[in-house]
Amino acid sequence: MKITRTYTIFTLLSLLFLFSKQIYSQSIIFPQNYFRSPVDFDITLSGNFAELRNNHFHSGIDIRTFTTGKKVYAVADGFVSRIKISSGGYGKAIYIDHPNGYTSVFAHLDHFNKDIEEFVKSYQYQNNTFEFDLNLKNNEIQIKKGTVIAFSGNTGSSAGPHLHFEIRDTKSEHPLNPLLFGFKIKDTTPPKIFNFYAYPLDSASNVNGLNSRQSFPVTFYNNAYHLKGDPKLKLLGNIGFALETNDYMDNTWGKCGIFDMKMKINDTLISSYSFEEFSFDESTYINSHLDYELNVSHNKRIHKTFKEPNNQLSIYSKMKNNGVFQFKKSTGYKIDFFVSDANLNKSSLRVYAAGNEIEKIFPKDNFDVLMNYEKENTFKKENIELKFPKNSFYSNIPFTYSCEQDSNYLSDIHYICNENIPVHNYYTISIKPKSIPKGKSDKLLVVRIDAKGEIINEGGIYFDSSVKTKSRYFGKFAVSADTISPTIKPITNFHLKSLKGQKSIRFTIKDELSGIKSYEGSIDGKWVLFEYDAKNDLLLYVFDRKRLAPNKNHQLQIKVTDQVQNQKIFTSNFIW
Template structure:
């Protein structure tokens, strides 16, 4: 019998070490010496993998280039599998499939090598479009390791010149942490912890007698972090934790994301998650992983160390009771927070707490309706209808609604719950106008971000209602857009000769519904205008192969917004 017990204990011990609690046991055997660097200079980063961003995890690393025009190299043999060009997002991007089952992605490019550039421009002219997304078979554009494939830039939604670089699993399309694949990036700098947040998880729980999230600044001494001022912390009931932490790499000032987070209570592991891989389909769960409320209010990005019931992220190795710990009265607790980067540099915060029974059940605020986080939900009022699909929320919502009259809009302002509560899926919103309007085709639902600032949610007028879809809460009303876009030349067309210029440029904007499309012709023929959406910059680069030189030309430009309002520009120029 004793021998059987010993075998059982041994078996359970093996299961423990093979369980998801062990990060190292889950590591895939990614190649370490297969890929070369995508650049020919020492890599320093301005952003890294799974860094917390608005509504998504960062899916690659951002390599600092400081300027545009740097050569970008294929990291291994393979073939160009995709080219995508857009005014926002990744801008100009190229994807290369490699024979070992990985795909490399290079984004925010200024352009491509000569062969690919010629194909890209020919395709744009054949389809009369700047933006496109094409996939290729392996024999169309084969590449060799170390071949120049592109030039770095600042296109799309880039905040400054850099190369956004990714490695994905080709089959699943999951982005992988490039820092696990052998790229030489110096990092001896540990993460830095700034603040600890403690959350009462129900009406019977409290932090220092309060039933709201509490912030505790931290300080560093004796090789670890501690609560600043060594405050007394008394916890009651079910408690969750959140931590404001960034990683930093050598030779760079930029904030980066951590790799692994662990929380232990009295040396017992309650939370463990690792950023090594994720699916694009689950990236929006970041709004549950981080404290969405603090991100909206203060632009602070906090890693929550507990999991909401409907958060389906796959990064989590282990949770005990979803990372929510029940603190029992009369006991003392030691709580450790361990933040690691990919080089195993560690930032550790240790705190101590006492527990006692809550003195009362805290009163909860009033609400209109309880919305299930997993089921379908509807909410109806006289001039508002909302329909939420299954799995729209991360936790059940105590839904609040109010409305107010505002003559600025064609409907009342409908305050739909709270902007600081995240929504995972698109839901249907229908608002009934209660003021007169001239053209139903010019109506849209606007999200009112603040007085005088709105964003277009879209909308179609159907049977007396304007209907659309959105995945945010906040204030909404109906707006009519009959105002055409603005179009202003950046080029001085009064110059007699533009031959010394390499391009003509315009600023285009639409403050209401937004820009939908644009079309430019010279001498009656379509020409390639490129659009940099973040800077409202529309430009045409003179093309010696397609535009006859040393003569006068007729330019026509038309810009259309999303409600069909148009602005036209015509002029003559010599080139």
């Protein structure tokens, strides 16, 4: 590995490599055996590409490491094109561009190799920041295939020790499915199907005579999945379907996402999609691809086989009539679902149905206004105003509103539509408070109260008699004020005065309402590197002999500021 600070043009070598035969009906042919494994042990996964997550598709694979500190290797020659460090998200992450047009990404790292770690620390001290996002030129940090670049960790929003690994198209920055690049991962286990869902999609449609989503448990026998008890469904009108399905791999119990889904009705292909790649710009459309209500209310993430008119995901290769099928009276139907993983393991479900002979028009629910997803929408009442840009919704929505008084807040609680309906684009909320603590208008913010009663800060600025903010959620909103400073609680025992023999200084820092905006530590008046682990509320300084003299008296100061500028300062003297 070579590290320089010169900026000469990096000459890309022409590389010859073999391409694999096409898997499935892939539109892209991915190189096989070009990339080596990013680890030196057999890979098992706790998550895979395009797995359904809250508000996004998973953009890589999660390699199980069980502990931190496992060696992470460069998968091919290239150069470090980006280093990003954050208290949440990917935590410590490194990006390597390769001559064949791909970029490998490694995230949730504990630390980097010696040379890269010193480069990172030098940048942090030069800029007085722990968090940064730095793009590098192609000859600053050159990497050879098989070089140890970092060590696995649990930084950022990681829920446990693992290595998040991605392959992206360098030019488009689209994440690609790493399982299509020939990595050796044992997988002979087909996807599993748990539940089947049927949706009447207008007031003239029904499933077994009902005009609401119906669910049916699934069982496995004779090498295929069937509805439990093999009922013959009665369907009429425009109906959509969905499956609760996950993939599983050998030697792990981790739930993974499927690769491919197809639906046929009477042997005609109605819908088909696969997860080869996607764009980060379209990832939020996941809230239309899955059943958002089931995700919010029951933490179930299911795949629809139909799509709403404003679902612009590029994964769909076939969507006849958007995957919606019109069932007619006196007709028999055979509905087949085919689910596959990236290693060609397949599962199928067959459902039999007949056109329902009973026709009925079901009454519509009451609503205040029907909002058109193709237009801008506004809503205004005495103490609230809402502005929705075009394409805020995936289809036209029946919008509802109500409010109630609550002495716990500085305004009424405003019930903005239904929290089980997704919002794609940020919209503007303006709420007039009924009272303001004297001299505290700069501490006002809008909060959202979720179904569990938890309070989430949605931000806000007091302007023209209202608190204004943006949100991408429906639900209960109110105005509150944050006048309480963050808390700083030392984990390190400063009563000892002497910290000789200790490796670090640790604090727990929290803010109960608006959230932490910034944090800063200094020793003897000079900025020092405190790392912030947001998920654990942990602020950590590791003693650095290169930058801190041992066997001397030192004065420490910690300063933490929340989102509305409340500030807390902690000071202490120590010997190290």
